[in-house]
Amino acid sequence: MNTLLNNSDLFITGFRNTLILFFFAGIFALILGTIVATLRVSPIPAMRAAATLYINVVRNTPLTLVLFFFALGYPKLGLVEIDFMTAATVGLSLYTATYVAEAVRSGINTVPVGQAEAARAIGLPFTQTLTLVILPQAFRAVIPPMFSVFIALLKNTTVAAGFSVAEAGAIRSNLSERGEPAMAGLLWVALIFVLLVFILSFVQRKLEKKWKVAR
Amino acid sequence: MTIQAASDALVSLNGVNKHYGQLHVLKDINLQVKKGEVVVVIGPSGSGKSTLCRAINRLETIDTGEISIDGKKLPEEGKELALLRADVGMVFQSFNLFAHKTILENVTLGPIKVKKLDKATADKDAMALLERVGVGQQAPKMPAQLSGGQQQRVAIARALAMKPKVMLFDEPTSALDPEMINEVLDVMVQLAKEGMTMIVVTHEMGFARKAADRVVFMADGQIVEDAKPEEFFTNPQSNRAKDFLSKLLTH
Numbered sequence: 048m049n050t051l052l053n054n055s056d057l058f059i060t061g062f063r064n065t066l067i068l069f070f071f072a073g074i075f076a077l078i079l080g081t082i083v084a085t086l087r088v089s090p091i092p093a094m095r096a097a098a099t100l101y102i103n104v105v106r107n108t109p110l111t112l113v114l115f116f117f118a119l120g121y122p123k124l125g126l127v128e129i130d131f132m133t134a135a136t137v138g139l140s141l142y143t144a145t146y147v148a149e150a151v152r153s154g155i156n157t158v159p160v161g162q163a164e165a166a167r168a169i170g171l172p173f174t175q176t177l178t179l180v181i182l183p184q185a186f187r188a189v190i191p192p193m194f195s196v197f198i199a200l201l202k203n204t205t206v207a208a209g210f211s212v213a214e215a216g217a218i219r220s221n222l223s224e225r226g227e228p229a230m231a232g233l234l235w236v237a238l239i240f241v242l243l244v245f246i247l248s249f250v251q252r253k254l255e256k257k258w259k260v261a262r
Numbered sequence: 263m264t265i266q267a268a269s270d271a272l273v274s275l276n277g278v279n280k281h282y283g284q285l286h287v288l289k290d291i292n293l294q295v296k297k298g299e300v301v302v303v304i305g306p307s308g309s310g311k312s313t314l315c316r317a318i319n320r321l322e323t324i325d326t327g328e329i330s331i332d333g334k335k336l337p338e339e340g341k342e343l344a345l346l347r348a349d350v351g352m353v354f355q356s357f358n359l360f361a362h363k364t365i366l367e368n369v370t371l372g373p374i375k376v377k378k379l380d381k382a383t384a385d386k387d388a389m390a391l392l393e394r395v396g397v398g399q400q401a402p403k404m405p406a407q408l409s410g411g412q413q414q415r416v417a418i419a420r421a422l423a424m425k426p427k428v429m430l431f432d433e434p435t436s437a438l439d440p441e442m443i444n445e446v447l448d449v450m451v452q453l454a455k456e457g458m459t460m461i462v463v464t465h466e467m468g469f470a471r472k473a474a475d476r477v478v479f480m481a482d483g484q485i486v487e488d489a490k491p492e493e494f495f496t497n498p499q500s501n502r503a504k505d506f507l508s509k510l511l512t513h
Contacts, residue, residue, distance in 0.1 A: 090339075164321055165358035165417075169372035169424055170348025172341060179375065184362050 051235050054222060061218040062239060068135055068204040073197055075140035080147025085177055087152050098148070106145035110206050114138040135207035139200065146196040153192070154185030187258040194251040198244050272297045272459050273318060273428055278327030280313060287313050288324065289483040295428070300460045302470040302491075305480035306506060311463045314480070315432045318461065319350040332427055348376050351421030351429040355436050357413040359405035359420070365392065366401040369420045377424065384423075391419040395449050411442030415449055422453075429453070431462040467510065471495065479503045 051058060086098035105113065117134040129137070158181050166176040186193070222232035271294035280288040287310045295301050303311045316322040318329060320336055320343060329336045331350060337343045359368050369388035373379040379387075392398045395415040400408055408416065414434055421429060431450065435443045447469050454460055454473040464470070470477050470491055477494040479487040481502045487494060498504050 159356075159358075161354060161356050161358035162360060165352075165354065165360065165420075167321065167344070168319060168347055168350070168352035168354075169420065170344050170346075170376040171372070172344040173339075175375055179371065180360055187362065 054225065054227060054232075057218050057221050057225075058235070058239070061221075061236075064132070065201070065204045066243075068132070068139060068207060069197075069201050071136045072139035072143060072204070073200055075136070076143035076147050076196075076200065079140060079144035081151050081182065083144060083148035084151035084155065085182075087148065088155055102145045102148055105141055106149075108142075110138075110142050110203055113142045114206055131207075135204075139203060139207070143196060143200045143203070146199070147193070150189045150192045150196055151182075151185055154187075154189035155181060157188045158184045190251060190255050190258065194247060198247055201243060201247065202240065270297075271295060272299075272332055273461065274328075274330045275314075275318070276328045278314075278317065278324050278329060280310075280317065280322065280324045287483050288317070291327070291485060293478065293485065293488075295459060295461060297427075297459055298457045299475045300454045300458075300462065300473055301476045301478055302474040303461065303463045303478045303480060304465065304467070304470060304506075305486075309480040310483040311480045312432055315430050315461060315463045318428075318430055319347050319352055321352075344376070348372065348424050349427045351424060351426035353414070353417050353421055353429065353431045353434045355433040357405070357410070357417045357437070359413055359416055361405055363405075364401070365397065365403055365405065365408070365416050368405065368416060369423045372420065372424050388419070388423055391422055392416070395419045396445070409442060410438045411445045414438065414442075414446045418446075418449055418453070428459040428461065431460065431464065433463050433465070435464065435466055467495070479506070481506070 083098045083101060086094045087102070089095055089098075114135060117129075117138040118131060121134060122128065162180055162184065163176055166180040171179065218232060218236050222229065273293070273295040275291050275293045278288055278291040279286070289310075291314060293301075293314075303314065305311050313322055317324050318331070320329075320339075331346060334346065337346060359365075360371065363371065366385065366388055369391060370379075370381070370384040373384040373387065374381060389398060389401060392401055395418055397408070397412050397415050397419070400412060400416070405413055405416070418429075418434075434450070435446050438446065443466070447466060450460070450462070450469065451473045462469070462474075474491045477487070477489060477491050478485055479494065479498075479500075479502075486500050486502050487498060489499075494503070495507065498507055
């Protein structure tokens with residue numbers, strides 16, 4: 048307990064950064080992933096091919112490599128300069144979006160084709176058929192896998208410690224510099240992660256209950 | 263078919279052909295439906311009658327030929343097609359109510375999003391339609407809470423909410439329990455009496471006798487007969503139709 052209380056500054060900064068990373072990367076991944084999923088089911092072959100290529104390339108690359116690219120490779124390209132925190136957010140978003148996209152796509156596949164036909168038959172154009180009828184039902188069907196993706200994202204934020212973002216995964220090394228027992232520090236970090244994931248699971252159960260679609 | 267007759271048709275199919283791979287499902291179909299006419303399409307399974315019905319609002323594409331609605335040729339995919347579909351009501355065999363929306367929302371979605379009606383007006387119109395098909399009480403419920411017959415009547419109300427020029431029914435009672443068939447047919451008979459233009463694919467010969475102006479008999483992708491109901495049922499011309507009707511009457 049002393050390890051936690053005497054170094055609360057480290058823990059607070061660490062988990063604050065973790066939550067900031069999680070929050071922004073989560074939102075961007077959700078938006079990007081949904082767009083990529085709809086491209087994968089689009090009637091236009093070029094769009095399907097582009098989405099499939101993106102998913103296969105990024106999802107098959109280890110997260111560490113994706114993050115190192117944004118930390119070390121990206122600055123050399125001479126584009127807009129970004130700090131490490133932004134780089135980590137972009138990397139995590141692009142990586143997580145591939146998993147979101149596959150979850151959403153499997154959700155789209157659970158929606159009976161008649162739903163889209165009925166939407167088109169009352170005169171809804173393609174985008175509205177998707178946003179008003181297909182996607183709301185697809186999301187409801189994939190809450191469990193979607194939350195697995197977000198729980199993985201929460202934990203993946205620690206990988207960002209590898210390149211100077213002081214989030215929760217960096218707490219341990221900072222603690223050892225202060226001469227605290229490494230084991231105690233690690234256990235506290237783990238415990239707080241378990242608590243955070245517990246909160247996510249609670250939200251998941253609530254949503255599953257609220258959004259149950261009966262057929 | 264003279265040019266005069268073709269031009270006053272509300273729904274007009276000319277030389278329509280469609281293949282599924284090797285299978286020739288629609289063979290040179292010519293069909294004109296006038297305003298206010300009720301046309302019942304019957305025939306054995308696999309005769310192409312559902313495909314014909316779905317081709318009219320382009321849920322199925324066709325290979326050759328031309329389909330027009332109220333003098334306008336069916337457009338390719340896109341905004342124009344969506345607008346034209348709003349004028350063609352469709353009722354499906356499996357109801358296809360939007361599972362995540364209430365009964366009322368199912369009926370108001372089209373008027374609000376496509377016709378840009380304000381919510382209050384759309385709600386009022388929708389309630390009137392739901393009352394008319396006898397499911398006003400069910401408005402706040404979800405589709406899965408209703409019986410099949412009730413769901414199908416909601417589906418009819420949803421189509422009517424767009425104030426369509428023509429209504430297509432694709433085997434509307436085939437997925438229903440026997441005791442629910444009549445509540446749906448009653449609504450359809452009423453609709454026919456009110457002068458709605460209807461194209462109905464069905465196995466309900468009773469409905470054909472009662473409400474149809476014309477019966478179109480299809481077999482193997484072709485229109486084999488096109489006659490008044492009493493003419494068709496009492497004196498079918500083709501062997502194919504005689505055979506079909508005799509099979510119906512043995513039970």
